[in-house]
Amino acid sequence: MNLEFTPEENAFRDEVRDFIANNYPQNIGTRGVQDEMSPEDMAAWHKILGQKGWSVPAWPTEYGGTGWTPTQRYIWSEENARMNTVMPLPFGVSMVGPVIYTFGSDEQKAEYLPGIRSGNVWWCQGYSEPGAGSDLASLKTTAVRDGDDYILNGQKTWTTLAQHADWGFFLCRTDPDAPKPQMGISFILVDMKSPGIEVRPIKLIDGGHEVNEVWLTDVRVPAANLIGEENKGWTYAKFLLAHERSGIAGVARSKRGVEQLKEIAAAEMLDGKPLIEDMGFATKISQLEIDLSALEITELRTLAGEQAGKGPGPESSLLKVKGTEIQQRLTELTLEAVGYYGTPDFRSFPDDGSNDFPIGPDYAHHAAPTYFNMRKTSIYGGSNEIQRNIITKMILGL
Amino acid sequence: MDFDFTDEQNMVRDGISRLIREQYDWDTRRSVIESDAGWRPELWAQLAELGMLAAPFSEEDGGFGGATEAMIIMEEFGKGLAVEPFIPTVVCAGGALKHGGSAAQREEYIGGIISGEMIFAFAFAEPRGRYDLANLETTAKADGSDYVLNGHKAVVIGAPWSTHFVVTARTSGGRTDKEGISVFVVAKDADGVSLRDYGTVDGRRASEVYFENVKLSSDALIGEADNGLPLIEKIVDEATAATCAEAVGVMKVTNEMTLDYSRQRKQFGAPIGSFQVLQHRMADMLMEYEQSVSMCYLATIKLDEDDATRKKNVSSAKVRIGQSARFIGQSAIQTHGGMGMTDELAVGSYFKRLSIFESEFGSVDHHMRRHIALTAG
Numbered sequence: 001m002n003l004e005f006t007p008e009e010n011a012f013r014d015e016v017r018d019f020i021a022n023n024y025p026q027n028i029g030t031r032g033v034q035d036e037m038s039p040e041d042m043a044a045w046h047k048i049l050g051q052k053g054w055s056v057p058a059w060p061t062e063y064g065g066t067g068w069t070p071t072q073r074y075i076w077s078e079e080n081a082r083m084n085t086v087m088p089l090p091f092g093v094s095m096v097g098p099v100i101y102t103f104g105s106d107e108q109k110a111e112y113l114p115g116i117r118s119g120n121v122w123w124c125q126g127y128s129e130p131g132a133g134s135d136l137a138s139l140k141t142t143a144v145r146d147g148d149d150y151i152l153n154g155q156k157t158w159t160t161l162a163q164h165a166d167w168g169f170f171l172c173r174t175d176p177d178a179p180k181p182q183m184g185i186s187f188i189l190v191d192m193k194s195p196g197i198e199v200r201p202i203k204l205i206d207g208g209h210e211v212n213e214v215w216l217t218d219v220r221v222p223a224a225n226l227i228g229e230e231n232k233g234w235t236y237a238k239f240l241l242a243h244e245r246s247g248i249a250g251v252a253r254s255k256r257g258v259e260q261l262k263e264i265a266a267a268e269m270l271d272g273k274p275l276i277e278d279m280g281f282a283t284k285i286s287q288l289e290i291d292l293s294a295l296e297i298t299e300l301r302t303l304a305g306e307q308a309g310k311g312p313g314p315e316s317s318l319l320k321v322k323g324t325e326i327q328q329r330l331t332e333l334t335l336e337a338v339g340y341y342g343t344p345d346f347r348s349f350p351d352d353g354s355n356d357f358p359i360g361p362d363y364a365h366h367a368a369p370t371y372f373n374m375r376k377t378s379i380y381g382g383s384n385e386i387q388r389n390i391i392t393k394m395i396l397g398l
Numbered sequence: 399m400d401f402d403f404t405d406e407q408n409m410v411r412d413g414i415s416r417l418i419r420e421q422y423d424w425d426t427r428r429s430v431i432e433s434d435a436g437w438r439p440e441l442w443a444q445l446a447e448l449g450m451l452a453a454p455f456s457e458e459d460g461g462f463g464g465a466t467e468a469m470i471i472m473e474e475f476g477k478g479l480a481v482e483p484f485i486p487t488v489v490c491a492g493g494a495l496k497h498g499g500s501a502a503q504r505e506e507y508i509g510g511i512i513s514g515e516m517i518f519a520f521a522f523a524e525p526r527g528r529y530d531l532a533n534l535e536t537t538a539k540a541d542g543s544d545y546v547l548n549g550h551k552a553v554v555i556g557a558p559w560s561t562h563f564v565v566t567a568r569t570s571g572g573r574t575d576k577e578g579i580s581v582f583v584v585a586k587d588a589d590g591v592s593l594r595d596y597g598t599v600d601g602r603r604a605s606e607v608y609f610e611n612v613k614l615s616s617d618a619l620i621g622e623a624d625n626g627l628p629l630i631e632k633i634v635d636e637a638t639a640a641t642c643a644e645a646v647g648v649m650k651v652t653n654e655m656t657l658d659y660s661r662q663r664k665q666f667g668a669p670i671g672s673f674q675v676l677q678h679r680m681a682d683m684l685m686e687y688e689q690s691v692s693m694c695y696l697a698t699i700k701l702d703e704d705d706a707t708r709k710k711n712v713s714s715a716k717v718r719i720g721q722s723a724r725f726i727g728q729s730a731i732q733t734h735g736g737m738g739m740t741d742e743l744a745v746g747s748y749f750k751r752l753s754i755f756e757s758e759f760g761s762v763d764h765h766m767r768r769h770i771a772l773t774a775g
Contacts, residue, residue, distance in 0.1 A: 001401055001466055003699055009399075071399060262774075282770045289773060290714040297692035304401050318685050388681040389674075396657055396680055398671045 003300070005071070012072055016079045023048055024085055036208075037086070039122070039164040046088035046119030055117050056093050063101045063109070064117045070306040074299075081252030089161065092116035092123040096169045099187065099236050103228040112167075112189070124162040124192070126170035126214060127237070129155060134386050136171075137181040137234065141216060143172035143188055145223065150174075150188060152196075152219040158380075162199050162212040165192045170216075175231050187233035189225040196220070204376075206369035207347050241382060242316065248381060249323030251296045257330040258289055264337045264363050275337060284336075288329055295322045314394035317387040324377035324384065331371040338364040401695060403470070406462065411470045413448055417441070418478035424744050427479060431601040437481050437559055446514030451488055459496055459508045465636060465701045469643040469694065476647025479751055481602045483519065483556030487511055489640045491518030491564045493633035494581055498621030507562070507583060519560040520637070521551035521584075521607050522630065529760040531566070531630050533574045538567040538582060538614065545569070545619070547584065547612040557605035558595040561586055565609070569624050579626040582618045589613070600754040601747060628705070635712040638759040639697040642719045645755045646694045649687050649726045652748045656680060656730045659745075663735070676733060683729050686722035693718045710772045713765035720755070720762040727752035 005013070025048070028041040049055040057073050059065030068076065080087055097116045100108055115121030132139040141154025152172055162168065168190045178184030190197070196219035201209045227236055262285065265276035275281050302315050335342045341360030346369075349358065358365065378384040392398050403411070421441060422430075430438050445451050454468040455461025468489055475484060488511060495507050510516030527533035536549025547567055557563070563584045571578025584591065590612035593605040621629050657680060660671030670676055697715035700708055727749040731738035734745050756762065 001403060001695060001699060003399055003696075005399060276774050279767075279770070282774045283766055286766055286769045286773060287717070290717050290769065291689075293696060293711075293714055294689040294692050294718050297696050298688055300399060301401050301692060301695075304399065315688075318688060322685065322689070385678070388678045391681040391684060392677040395684060396677070398657075398660070398677055398680075 005075075009071055009075060013075050013079065016076055017082075019052070019054075020079055020083050020085065023052075024083060028086060039161075042086060042089065042161075042164075043119050043122070045085055046093075049088065050118040050120075055088055055119060056097060058094070059097065059101065063097075063113055070303045074303055078252040081250075081256055084256065088119060089122075091125050091160070091165075091169075092121065095125060095240050096123055096189075099169070099227060099240050102239065103187075103236050107224070108189075108227065115166075121167055122161070122165045124159050124165035124168045124214075126156040126159060126168045126190070128158045130157055134383050136237070137185065139171055139173060139185065141170065141172050142176070143170075143174050143186060143221070145174070146220075148223050150221045150223055150226070152188070152190070152216045152221060154216050156214040156216070157202070157211075159199070159212045159214045160210060162192070162214055163201065163209070168192050168214070169227075171233055171237055174233075178231065182234040184231055185233040185237070186230050187227040187236045188221060189227065190219065190221050194219050194221065204373065206372040207345070208369065208373065210373075248316070249295055249299050249319040250327055251292065251299055251323070254292055254323070254326050254330060255296075257327075257334075258285070258292060260363070261285060261288075261330060261334055261337065264334060267361070267363075268337055268339060281333075281337070284333055288326065288333065291322070291329075292326055295319070295326060298322070314390055317382075317390045317394075320381060321378075321384045321387045327377050328374050331367075331374045334363075335367045335371045338367045342367045403466070407466060407470055410450065410453055410463070410467055411474060414450060414471050414474040415477075417444065417448070418474055418480060422478040422480055427481075427601075431481060431597075435559075436597065436603040437483075439559075441480075442482055442517070443514050445482070445484075446512065451484075451514055452512040454488060454492060455496060455508060455512065459504055460512050461508075465639065465698050468636070468640045469698045472640045472643040473647040473650075473694075476644035476649075476751075477651050479601065479648065479747055483517060483559060485637050485640050485644075486520045486556040486560070487516075487518040489637045490520035490633055491562070491583075493636050494520075494564050494620050494629065497632055498581060498626075498629045503583070503617075503620065510562075516562055517556070517560045518562050518564060519554045519557040519605075519607075520633075521554045521557070521563045521565045522634070523552045523554070525550060525552045527552075529757075529764040530574065531634060532576050532579060532627055534566060534568045534579060535573060536565070536567040536609065538569050538580060540569065541613075543616045545582070545614040545616075547582065547590075547609040547614055549609050551607040551609075553598075553604050554607045555598070555602060555604045557586075557593055557607055558603045563591075563607065564620070566626065566630055571624075576627050578624050579630065580623050581620040581626040581629060582614055583620060584609070584612060584614065584618065598754065600751045631705070631709070634759055635708055636701055638712050638716055639694070639701055641755060641758050642690075642694045642697060642715050645719050645723050645752060646687070646690050648748055648751050648755070649690060649723065652726055652730045652745065652752065653680070653683050653687055655745050655748070656683065656733045659734055659737075663737075670733075679729055679733065683726050686725050690719045690722045706772055710769060713760075713769040713772070716760060716765040717762050717769065720765070723752040723755050 025044045028044055046055055054066055056064050057066040057068050057076060061067045093116060100112050127136060129139050129141060143150040143152050170188050170190050171185055172188055173184050174186040175184030196217045198215040200213045202211050202213060204210060262276060265281060266274050268275040270278050299319055341364035344359045346365040450471060452461040453463045453471060492511050495504055524535055538545040538547045565582045565584050567580060568578055569580040590610040592608045595605045598604050660676055661669050663670050693715040697712045700711035730745050731749050737743055738745055
């Protein structure tokens with residue numbers, strides 16, 4: 001039992017650290033308040049990694065993966081977190097990509113995988129519907145076969161960054177009479193420029209435009225865009241969700257967040273002393289740090305299991321629940337730490353071109369919107385209640 | 399990086415696990431803790447024979463391992479709620495001797511521990527000192543090259559069974575000074591040592607130990623005079639990690655019992671384990687357990703690093719596992735309903751052990767404060 005990295009792993013860390021330092025683009029926007037970033041900025045690092053051959057490390061090497069061990073992938077994500085890079089969005093790389101190389105035809109692999117690797121094609125996820133959230137299998141969007149096409153009708157929602165998407169992967173009902181709702185669903189790739197698609201923004205409580213409604217009215221999609229078999233889409237959808245959950249713990253990002261929180265708490269004053277010296281607040285920070293180290297070791301244990309050939313199983317539910325609780329707690333404490341300067345809405349600051357306007361310390365500007373925004377983490381990717389259902393069924397066996 | 403155990407470590411686990419399973423079933427434990435002796439000396443002899451009492455010592459001292467072996471043994475002890483004094487004897491006294499003892503002391507006392515002939519208790523806590531290891535009213539006054547020991551040590555676990563004590567005492571300075579503390583070996587049958595023995599709420603035995611003008615030769619001093627605190631902190635951290643491992647074992651069985659009960663017990667025409675509100679509580683119990691396993695590994699792995707790293711990680715573990723112990727213990731009783739309140743079911747004893755674990759070697763609040771002192775700013 002030991003926590004040391006091997007000399008080879010340390011050499012790998014040096015290599016990726018140098019690569020990030022030398023190649024990460026300067027002057028790209030801030031992560032966290034996404035609608036402030038241009039789509040070009042969001043995709044910039046992805047494209048650089050695509051050229052380097054590092055954009056899809058977890059994929060099998062025959063499809064462009066790097067062949068890194070789970071530990072190397074962990075080091076890679078740690079180093080990116082340390083530098084606060086804007087990583088490739090998950091919709092192509094971690095979601096539809098693995099579905100395509102696992103269940104897609106050779107033609108589909110040739111057609112879609114290169115664009116995901118390079119970052120030139122932007123994907124979005126058409127899963128949730130107004131009436132199908134945690135109960136995803138109750139979705140109503142239909143795909144009706146018409147000659148060589150499907151005709152899609154319905155409404156998707158919470159579609160992240162669909163306003164920039166070139167393609168989407170959609171779950172549609174192809175057999176309304178199937179004995180179980182899970183059995184009549186198909187997984188279909190849709191060109192977002194198809195006639196009949198309308199993307200409408202949803203403004204969230206943080207004031208940002210991150211997610212959308214996607215309305216589909218008689219959208220004609222070639223039947224060749226069906227992944228795998230008709231009515232087997234639920235199998236592919238579940239496979240995708242398990243992929244989505246691995247890496248969701250976000251340990252390295254949260255570690256960086258704790259350091260930032262400590263810097264803020266050292267700068268803020270209470271009774272003439274730094275806030276971090278207040279026993280009440282210091283206790284909250286220590287609790288967070290302790291919970292985070294427990295999560296880190298749990299993730300490393302899972303990683304060691306993967307290294308030994310055990311796939312990510314239901315333990316990823318634990319990582320999701322604890323990881324998101326910590327991410328949320330970080331933003332709560334940051335908002336607490338900034339005091340009154342959590343109140344001004346940075347979106348209302350006049351844009352008069354001068355640099356001297358900002359109110360309060362810089363670190364306070366995004367504290368409230370980020371806290372508001374991060375409430376999503378215990379809801380998305382299978383809510384934390386759904387994760388507990390999964391633990392109940394898969395681990396406890398109830 | 400790996401979380402694997404060596405073949406030898408797996409053999410230690412298998413050996414202890416079999417011993418506890420075969421000789422420490424629930425009914426046996428109950429009759430043992432209710433007996434006059436309150437423990438099983440014959441089990442201790444078997445542990446010695448199997449070499450288990452040598453497990454955490456180096457080869458030089460006649461052993462074959464270290465902290466990981468102690469962790470494994472205590473986890474298995476926890477599963478069966480074994481009361482035998484492995485932590486006071488092997489981890490605490492053994493630790494004091496292996497880190498601070500002279501060659502002669504190590505040969506005599508570690509030899510005695512490994513053979514099973516010497517049973518130690520660790521007399522460090524005092525009635526007014528709470529968790530502060532340096533807050534000592536017990537004094538050892540120099541008398542030529544000898545010492546004279548006076549004082550009262552509180553809740554000394556395993557003292558009724560012991561042949562010897564490791565005692566912390568003030569040799570100079572004021573009551574809470576970090577300097578001026580020394581560590582001694584004291585034979586229980588020395589003149590001036592008296593005990594008031596009692597049972598503990600979690601099925602063990604302990605004593606209030608009084609020293610009245612106990613004469614100690616300079617051979618009794620372990621380590622440096624007046625500079626004993628770093629040694630005491632180190633062995634208490636090792637004991638904290640070991641008791642965390644014990645709690646992990648206790649929690650594992652507590653969770654299993656709760657899950658089992660939820661499958662059997664029916665209400666409203668269905669097993670209560672089919673109710674989502676209890677399912678989610680048990681999912682939380684599982685997550686608390688897994689986080690505790692992680693923290694137990696972390697604390698154990700970091701024991702041999704520098705003082706600050708060791709302290710930070712041991713305190714992290716004691717906070718996290720202390721909180722998990724409370725949640726799992728209370729949830730287990732709640733899920734068992736009225737049956738959880740009866741003395742008949744084992745779950746009550748597991749709950750009680752977890753409840754007392756919380757304060758052993760420092761409470762959650764104590765370790766939180768130590769963590770803050772080491773990390774804030």
